[in-house]
Amino acid sequence: MxxxxxxxxxxxxxxxxxxxxxxxxxxxxxxxxxxxxxxxxxxxxxxxxxxxxxxxxxxxxxxxxxxxxxxxxxxGLINTHNHISMNLFRGIADDIPLETWLKDNIWPLEAGLNGKYCYAGAILAAIEMIKSGTTTFNDMYFFMEDVANATKDSGIRGCLSHGMIDFGDPEKREKEFKENIKLIKNCNNKAEGRIKTFFGPHSPVTASKELLERVRKEANKYNVGIHIHMNETQIEVENVLKTTGKRPFEYLEELKFLGDDVIAAHGVWLSKEEMNIIKNRDVKISHNPCSNMKLASGISPINELLEKKICVSLGTDGAASNNNLDMFEEMKFASLLQKVNTMNPQSLPSDMALKMATLNGAKSLGLENDIGSIEVGKKAxxxxxxxxxxxxxxxxxxxxxxxxxxxxxxxxxxxxxxxxxxxxxxxxTKLNEADILQQGNIAIKELIEAKEAEN
Ligand SMILES: N[C@@H](CCSC[C@H]1O[C@@H](n2cnc3c(=O)[nH]cnc32)[C@H](O)[C@@H]1O)C(=O)O
Ligand SMILES: [Zn+2]
Incomplete structure (x- = not known):
């Protein structure tokens, strides 16, 4: 009894x-x-x-x-590439290519960020995700312990990495490692296991060879995955070619960086050889069609990747380059973009789009035993x-x-x-929507005012 x-x-x-x-x-x-x-x-x-x-x-x-x-x-839908705190920057810099978008618009505003603002952006994003059916997101940004708090408070599942940029500066590199490792130690498996942590080397352009090599070692040591931007624009590929003599995936292959625990966002400009490397190393690709179209980065050859049975999932990227986190839109755009890219309406059918937004997302984050499909024993x-x-x-x-x-x-x-x-x-059921929207508006207003006061 x-x-x-x-x-x-x-x-x-x-x-x-x-x-x-x-x-x-x-x-x-x-x-x-x-x-x-x-x-x-x-x-x-x-x-x-x-x-x-x-x-x-x-x-x-x-x-x-x-x-x-x-x-x-x-x-629940799985968004495999995001910077959720960037919800604060929605509509802040539209209709600009990636390089100027980052350097002239986003980075100067990001300089004013703090934990409180990142929490405000992240909890706002959590509401948007919950309301549009996303239950797991994969994130790379600043102040990730605050993003972890927002993840904890909101009830959703998050894979969190600190975005690491060193531009070859050893001091900055050390700081970035400290930050990412602290995140791993403090947050991995926290919030009833809803939080997983990753390493987040930003890209092969912004992160040095030393940073990338060390990430591989530390990821093995801590047994966590790696989240990185790859081959997003032609300019980025050309830069890597110029400095290393190799295309980005060939360069990372040479560094022995790649593995099945790497999730690469974008993968827009890919050579045949790079596709073979991705396949052989079982690297996961997060396709972000809306962001790629909005920044006019290009069209990722998803059809070819899927034919090779490469695991492709879907991401929105941040709300500053999308400009929302609605994975239903992402599924539709992914499908339509491949159809027009191949001039074949049979390309990327709706069943495949759904699978990319669910089961493939789970596999891409190493969570396929827990989420991504409706099976007895999986997480609800x-x-x-x-x-x-x-x-x-x-x-x-x-x-x-x-x-x-x-x-x-x-x-x-x-x-x-x-x-x-x-x-x-x-x-x-858990969050006060009106209050969080208001806090988001206050945060971006303060950030813009602080930047204007500087100028
Ligand atoms: N610790 C780094 C921050 C990296 S966070 C991740 C970065 O990726 C940026 N970001 C957002 N979307 C994209 C994209 O599509 N491509 C490249 N970078 C992006 C974002 O604005 C942020 O600066 C630093 O000290 O600068
Ligand atoms: Zn991104």
Missing amino acids: ILFVVYNMETKNILIKNVLILNPKDNDENNNHDHIEIFKGSVLIENDRIAEISSEISSSDVNKIIDGENKILMP DVILIDVDSANMTPMSKKISSNLVYSANGSNVHTTICNGEILMENRKL
Whole structure:
């Protein structure tokens, strides 16, 4: 009797009843078809994990029941490249190429950042992600312990790295290592295991050979992954060619830097040889179509990467180059961009886009045993999509068509991460939305005023 009471007090159960379940799968030879399993059923969540999936689950002894009528249940979306605190810089520098965007616009503003501002930007971003169905993000930025606090407070899952830039300066390098290692020591596996830490060498242009070589050693030592920007613009590739005589992936191959724990953002300008290196080393590519289009960086040859069975996931990049964190938009743009790039409407079909935003994201972050699909034993990172809305009516026979081509983030009805309901019926359960929006506005106003006072 006593045992029964203790069990009931400690186990938090959520039953999602009679819902259309959409599950990305890795089950076939052909990388372009049938990645998505769809069936009607009920899902029982016990504490942080999916405990049961079947057609009939008893409602007794359940703390909470969610009616799945008119809803699709799918894995929470995984955004594999971001700088979430940059939500503060939304709309601050539009219609400019990457190099000037960074040097003349973003870096001067970033000089005024502190932990409080980075928290304000990150928690704002967390709201945006929860409200548009993202449950995991991969981040590289400053003041990452404050971003860790925002991750903790918001309930979502985050992979965090300190963006390391040294431009060859040994003192700066030392500081960057100290900072990233401190982040790893203080935050790895924290917030009920929702936080993982990575090393974040910014790019082969901004980080020296010494920095990159040391990152590989330290990543092995601490057993964490590496998050880096690669081959984003033609200018960046030319710079690496000029200074090293090699293209960026060839250069990193020579440094023995690459491995299956490396997630490379962008990968826009890639030679055939570089694609082979990526494949051989099982490097993961985070494709950021909106950012690449907005900064006119170019079109990544995703079709070719997928044909080679390279693991490609999706990221938004920061809100200053996107300008939002809606992964539904990212799926659609990824698909449309490959279609027009190859002049073939069959390129990157909706099933593949969904898989990139879920299962491939999980694999890219080394989290495939825990997230990315709806399986018993995996973490309960799931979202419910409301199909009872004008832009989802009528539902296509191919559910992924509605989700990728018709939906947007505001069709997300409920967001659950690590077994906790973070939004239900579009209402946040943990965060005070109005207050956080206001804090975000104050932060950017102060940052701009401080910069203007300097000039
Ligand atoms: N510790 C470094 C900060 C690096 S954080 C990561 C950096 O990446 C920048 N960033 C954001 N988006 C992109 C992009 O698309 N390409 C390259 N850099 C970017 C961002 O503004 C930030 O400066 C320092 O001392 O400067
Ligand atoms: Zn970036």
